[in-house]
Amino acid sequence: MSSDATVAHDAGLRLVSPLSAALGFADAITDIGSTAAEREVAHRLPREEIARLKALGFGALRLAADAGGRGVSLRELFGVARDVAAADSNVAHAFRNHLWQVEAALRQRGHPFHAHVLDLTKQHKTVGLGFAQSDAVAAGARSSKVLSRLEWDERRHAYVGSGDKVYATGNLYNDAFVGLAVESRHGETVQYVLERGDGVSDEDDWQGFGQRLTGSGTARFRAVTVPAAHVYPPDPPKSAEAAPWGYTFHQVYLTNCIAGIVRRVALDAVEVLRARRRNFYHGEADHPAGEAVLQALLGRIRAYAACVDATADRAVDALQRAWDSYGTSAEYEATLTATHSAAEAKVVIDDLAPQIASWLIDLGSGSVVSRAGALDRHWRNIKVIASHNPRLYKERLLGENLLTGQLPPTGAFF
Template identity: 75%
Template sequence: MSDTSETGGASLRLVSPCSTSLGLGPAIEHIAQTAVDREINRRLPHEEIAELKALGLGALRLPKQAGGAGVSLSELFFVGRDLAAADSNIAHAFRNHLWQVEAALRQSEHPFHAHVLALAADGKTIGLSFADSDAIAAGALPSQVLSRIEWDDARQFYRGSGRKVYATGNLYNDAFVGLAVEARENATVQYVVDRGDGVECDDDWGGFGQKMTGSGTAKFNAVAIPPNQVYPQDPPAREGAAPWRFTFHQVYLTNCIAGVVRRIALDAVEVLRTRGRNFYHGEAEHPVDEPVLQAHLGRIRAYAAAVEAAIDRTIAALQAAWDSYGTEAEYDAVLAATLSAAEAKVVIDDLAPQIASWLIDLGSGSVVSEQGALDRHWRNIKVIASHNPRLYKERFLGQNLLNGRLPPTGAFF
């Protein structure tokens, strides 16, 4: 697949000007060129993720004076979409880290969040330690992995144990954060666990898509936590603050799907240009000259553009919500971003798998070989979309129009 398709002066590009200006273009292009090999051979992207860390991907939102690139929230999403177009596994693996940085930027004076930002500035990435079981009852909130941490008098540090399923990205992360009850004071605290003795991340994720996100089981076996890496909880939210704090997660995933759709459009150009045989009942000798196939490529292009436009609308709403933080406009702006995120997910989750199927229609029997791995696009889209299914979004959006019902405030919506 080429990284750009030039057609009569118009272009469809893998890498946006934003990623290019940040020096990420060559790395993203290389990731795109090697994505099929990783998919076929299940080669985990340790080297690729290490390079992105070294290039500062995990610190893009930090101010320049703090070791980052000082990009806007919108620009972060543009880079994330480029990366998802190259390989959605890698983009997905960074999601939890990028959210944790985003949360830390809001409270950078708090010692816990200052620690998170220092790790990001140092090129480290951070995983989460939430939800110790995959059997969560309806209406229940996820529990903590290290539910209690016990003080070790002999060695002067805390110890904690636990197990986390669906630990997206933890296979590649350098540290892990979460909440626990500090046993001596019986008080909830925040902690940072460094990768090291007692930390084990298994590559046992069995999904049919997004196979290399590192979403296996993370195990913490009597891990040692120095006392200077145990912190008080965040202060309570100020009165009147918008309660929808997790819209970032959902927008990021939908943005990843939009990246996959862009890759489908790029792959579609390559499929038609390189397809060698046409059906005997076609109207042209070569597929590239076949009117029905040209029209089908145009359909893929148009729908792909519509998908990106839909997520761009939501990203703009999320940027407005960020910009309103601490002002009288915050509540309405955050609510608007949450509604927009639900709308984009409903539309994109519905259209994206169809666009992936159209790619196979375009190539017909010429593209169904496992060696091309074009089926990965549909599989990856469906696995990403399965996080917080659109069915619940559809129901809520209808109820919101009918009676003004407000969105749920938990992370899983």
């Protein structure tokens, strides 16, 4: 991307928002954006790019300033994450599980397990997940564990475990991993924090046609050592009054990533039309940039991108209100509204975003189909992110709720 794409003429369309610039991320995000197509073509994992964001404190933004963070709101976090997604959606997606762990830890920072997660975050390290050993159970179920059993090793005075994590998004880049297991000494379910070391695999076996650089394949753990001090009791059960929907963050974050891709499509559309040199013989202008139908299509892309942005903002705002109500009498209703808003945003954005990405190819015609430009990555990345949680089920839920008042499921994906 050229420097012109950072700010489209008079459109207010920017790769880097004023917030990200004020927080010191402008150069990093711009550089990530300028090399995204090259990485896609070469299949170069964004290890350096992610490490740079870590060092700048992206993974710690939600921590208070005196705890190693910047004290941003949830809404502001999503704003910066959208900028990162506009630069490279792979990079933004790779941080999702860590950022969720930070949110969970902030709510229960008094628990030693969550205090450990916050301490790692303060050090600008990131934490991955160790759930879902296989996909043999229903999608989204929580019954499987990666290190399903931690065996006590008296010689090491530590636990030892092995297992595989499927769909291990971001784990290639993470410094530690958390999960549930049964420990052998007392037969109790525990939480653990496993810091990267011997026995942790770095294989990149993800075969998706989009989001190819997120490290979403299989993470393998072989005879890894978990110190006894890093094994903790499980979280206490929620009270009967607490809102049961605890995973809305995950869905809104993915939709937020798609909104970032759509913004990048709009920015790339400006560059495509400016750079296009040849018009069709039956066109009405000497240069494509002066072609009325192409200007109209660019305007359509801009308008739809703005609507996607606003729809994503609505879901983020609802999630912020749910967060603000945590532990109050308003929590249940605010959290229910947030999960419905997340579903509504997903239905709309999953439908519109691939179409907007297709219009980019229409705008450039045969001039932009070269693999070197990798403009097809936008459509592919959108579809892969959207596939995490099919909108068909969200549509059904929203319709059934209007008809009968049926509430959303309370497990993962809602």
